[in-house]
Amino acid sequence: MGKLIQTIKNIWKIEDLRVRILVTLSFIAIYRFGSFVVIPGVDPSQLANLQAQSADGLLGLLNMFTGGAFSQASIFALGIMPYISASIVIQLLGMAIPYFQKLQREGESGRRKINNITRYLTILITGGQAPGYIANLKATLPETAFLLGDGAFWLSSIIILVTGTLFVMWLGEKITDNGIGNGISLLIMIGIIASLPMSLSQEFLQALEAQSGGLVMFLLEIVILVLVIALSILLVQGTRRIPVQYAKRVVGNKQYGGVRQFIPLKVNAAGVMPIIFAQAIMFIPVTLAGFSDDLTGIANTLSDFTGFWYNLTFFVMIVLFTYFYTAITVNPKQMAEDMKKNGGFIPGIKPGKKTAEYLDNVMSRITFPGSLFLGFVAILPAFAMVAGVNPQFAQFFGGTSLLIMVGVVLDTLQQIESHLLMRHYDGLMDKGKIKGKSSGSMM
Numbered sequence: 306m307g308k309l310i311q312t313i314k315n316i317w318k319i320e321d322l323r324v325r326i327l328v329t330l331s332f333i334a335i336y337r338f339g340s341f342v343v344i345p346g347v348d349p350s351q352l353a354n355l356q357a358q359s360a361d362g363l364l365g366l367l368n369m370f371t372g373g374a375f376s377q378a379s380i381f382a383l384g385i386m387p388y389i390s391a392s393i394v395i396q397l398l399g400m401a402i403p404y405f406q407k408l409q410r411e412g413e414s415g416r417r418k419i420n421n422i423t424r425y426l427t428i429l430i431t432g433g434q435a436p437g438y439i440a441n442l443k444a445t446l447p448e449t450a451f452l453l454g455d456g457a458f459w460l461s462s463i464i465i466l467v468t469g470t471l472f473v474m475w476l477g478e479k480i481t482d483n484g485i486g487n488g489i490s491l492l493i494m495i496g497i498i499a500s501l502p503m504s505l506s507q508e509f510l511q512a513l514e515a516q517s518g519g520l521v522m523f524l525l526e527i528v529i530l531v532l533v534i535a536l537s538i539l540l541v542q543g544t545r546r547i548p549v550q551y552a553k554r555v556v557g558n559k560q561y562g563g564v565r566q567f568i569p570l571k572v573n574a575a576g577v578m579p580i581i582f583a584q585a586i587m588f589i590p591v592t593l594a595g596f597s598d599d600l601t602g603i604a605n606t607l608s609d610f611t612g613f614w615y616n617l618t619f620f621v622m623i624v625l626f627t628y629f630y631t632a633i634t635v636n637p638k639q640m641a642e643d644m645k646k647n648g649g650f651i652p653g654i655k656p657g658k659k660t661a662e663y664l665d666n667v668m669s670r671i672t673f674p675g676s677l678f679l680g681f682v683a684i685l686p687a688f689a690m691v692a693g694v695n696p697q698f699a700q701f702f703g704g705t706s707l708l709i710m711v712g713v714v715l716d717t718l719q720q721i722e723s724h725l726l727m728r729h730y731d732g733l734m735d736k737g738k739i740k741g742k743s744s745g746s747m748m
Contacts, residue, residue: 315725322485322724329484332476333495339381339472340374340496344465346458347378347442351450358445365696366610367588369706372496378442380469383434385492388474390585391426395419396633427474428467435466486717493581494713497706504697511695526694526702533685533702537711540678543572545671547664549649566649570668572675574635577712579626579676580683583619610696611687620680627676637664682708 317323343349359368359376368375371384399405399419408415439462443451451458473492480488512523546567609615641661650656654663689699700706 312725316721319724322721325483325485329480329486329491332480332484332488333491336381336473336476336492336495337372337499339469340372340379341377342380344378344380344382344462346451346453346461347446348450348452349378351446352376352378354445354447355442360696366584366700366706369500369697369700370493370496372499374496380465381473382438383431383466383470384496385470385473385477385489386585386588387431387434387470388423388427388477388489389581390430391423393582393585394426395423396630400629400633424471424474427470431467431470432463435463438466439463485720486713490709490713491717494710497710500697501701504695504701508695508698526689526698530702533682533707534711537682537708538715540573540675540682540708542715543675544569545572545667546570547651547667549644549651568640570635570664570671572671573627573679574668574672574675575627575630575679577708578630579623579679580708582626582630583622583683586622587615587619610699611690616684616687620684623680623683624676627679628672631668631672635668637661637668640664679708 316326343352355378356376359365364375367384367386370386371379371381373379374381374384395405399409405419408419411418436459439459453461474489477488477492480486480491482488484491508526509523512519515522546569549566549568606612606614638661641657641664644650644660645656651660651663654660685702686699689702690696694702
């Protein structure tokens with residue numbers, strides 16, 4: 306306890322870190338406040354049907370991502386997911402379109418152009434999703450809940466929803482630039498955490514109402530939840546170390562190299578992005594169902610958390626996206642070239658092409674079990690629901706919510722630790738360093 310208090314004091318002593326944390330908390334407070342501001346023209350007292358609709362299933366998860374804004378008919382109802390969808394499209398284009406591949410190689414200037422294109426695409430995607438959300442409101446809420454005429458309500462609501470998403474995107478970018486951690490990821494995590502107290506209390510009350518063994522089962526659920534969190538941390542932090550030998554070089558009177566180091570290849574180099582990618586795509590049928598009754602059956606099938614087809618589709622997409630995201634974030638050829646330029650080589654492997662092939666094979670082998678484990682953890686909430694756990698609380702037994710929370714918390718703590726160590730203070734851990742994902746990898 307004494308070390309924790311001292312660490313907090315050290316954090317407060319570092320002016321830059323203190324300012325970044327305060328800025329982050331301020332922007333998060335603005336985001337949470339906005340999630341309770343109802344779209345003009347909607348009666349807040351008549352949202353019961355919408356809240357019941359988004360209590361569980363895929364809409365329940367979307368509501369969790371938005372911090373309850375979806376069920377509140379808030380100006381932030383669409384949250385940050387349109388931006389995530391736009392980022393997915395841009396990264397897919399980067400695999401196939403030469404223009405985007407060229408931008409990716411241009412460094413900082415190319416990154417700025419890609420960010421601008423992503424923002425414009427976010428506007429288009431939000432403009433497509435906003436009418437779907439309004440159509441769902443019209444179909445779900447009673448006619449008396451709408452205080453404006455159809456034309457005025459549709460036009461104003463679409464503009465407000467698009468603006469709300471862009472404002473949330475701006476908040477995320479400002480947190481990344483001036484705060485601590487990755488802003489987009491933090492906003493998603495805050496939305497998830499916002500639902501945890503209510504979900505936990507509902508599960509506890511349900512345990513109290515049980516005829517017998519309710520509290521014992523509740524304690525067992527907590528133990529299982531802690532074990533799943535531990536497994537998720539192992540999944541995020543797990544690495545395979547590749548030994549690298551650096552040859553001796555003599556420059557003038559100084560000797561360089563001749564040392565043995567290790568390249569840490571992450572078992573799950575893609576982090577939680579495959580789950581976010583897959584979940585964003587799973588939302589598409591739900592959005593389209595608002596425009597066509599013909600798609601309602603497909604949307605219902607792909608919204609059933611405990612259904613076979615939902616979990617199979619989700620699992621397969623996570624495995625595929627894990628390989629895809631690993632391929633665009635880990636470049637064995639570039640690693641081999643950098644190693645060769647610095648006089649390094651893997652013992653028993655020829656430098657250059659052979660080293661790149663070896664690294665690629667190692668990444669493929671360790672990514673396969675990592676992707677399967679990631680997919681399994683992602684569908685664990687379905688098993689929890691079948692076992693009788695409250696649907697809202699079941700979302701924390703693995704799944705998208707838990708892995709995002711673990712990944713973002715580790716990444717944020719890693720950045721705080723870097724600030725402390727850079728200024729010669731003790732880190733957050735007694736031994737070693739926090740091994741989070743690389744900063745900014747979630748968008």
